[in-house]
Amino acid sequence: MLAEAVRKASVAWIAVGDGPAYAVWCVPVDDALYVVTGPGEQSLPGLAEADAAVVTLRGDHGGRIVSWPAQVGRLTPADEAWAAVAPQVAAKRLNSPEPAPRLVERWAAECVLSRLTPAAAPPTTGDALPAGSLAATPRETPAVRRTRRPFRLHRVRRRR
Template structure:
C-alpha cells in the first residue's frame, strides 16, 4: 500500500455509501491530501466526513488497492496547513493566480482534507472484484442538449 500511496496522483474517493468520485490528490508522508469546494473539484460529503473509501490505480491504469481512510479537514490556522497547503497548490494544474493566492482562496472557501489509512485490512490482489464496476454517467448541470443541424443534406445552388 505504501508504494501505491507514494505514486498516487488520482484517487477514487467515496463517502458513506455514495458513488466514488475521481479526484486529484497529493501524496505527502503517510497521507493523501484532497482539495474540494467551489472553484475546485467536486467530492460530495468529503469536507465533513470522518471516514471514506479510497481506491488507487497502478501503473497499468487499473485498480490495485482499496482501503478505508480516516478523514481530517485541515485548519487554515494550523501548523499542518502552512506546511501542506503550498505543496498542494504547487501540484494544482492550471490554477488561476499564484500558489499564494490559491492557498488564500482555499482558506476561505474550500476544504483541504487529509486521508490516512485506517486500521483494518485493505482490499488488494485477488480480493479485488474481477468486473469493471463501471456505472452509467451521472446527471450533471455541465451537459447541454446538442442542436440538430439546420440542414441535413447539401443544397445545390442554381
C-alpha cells in the same frame, strides 16, 4: 504496497458512505493523501463532513490495485501543518486560475483541505478486488446537448 501506491497517487477514487466513488486529484504528502474541495475546486459530496471514506488507487498501467478504508481529517489554517502542506498541494494543482500563494489564501477562506490516512482495517488488494468494471451509468447533467453532423463545405464524392 499501500504506502507505495499512496506515494505515486495523483488521482484517487473516493467514496464517502454509501455514495458513489468520485475521481479526484490528490497530492501525497508523508504517507497521506490530501484533497481540496469547495468553490472553484473539485466536488466530492460529503467529504468535508465525513470521518471515514474508501479510497481506491490505480497502478502504473491504469488498473485498480488497492482499495483501503481511510480516516478523514481536515487541515485548517490554524494547524501547524497548514504552512507546510497547503503550498505543496497548491504547487501540484494543474491549470490553476491563480498563482500558488493566492490559491492557498483562497483555500483558507473558502475551501476544505482534507487529509486521508489509512485506517486500522487492512486494505483490499489482488484477487480480493472486484474483477468487474464497477462502472455506473452516467449521472444526469444539464450540460448534455445534441451533437450535430459535421459541416462540409463541398460535396464529398465516394470512390467506387
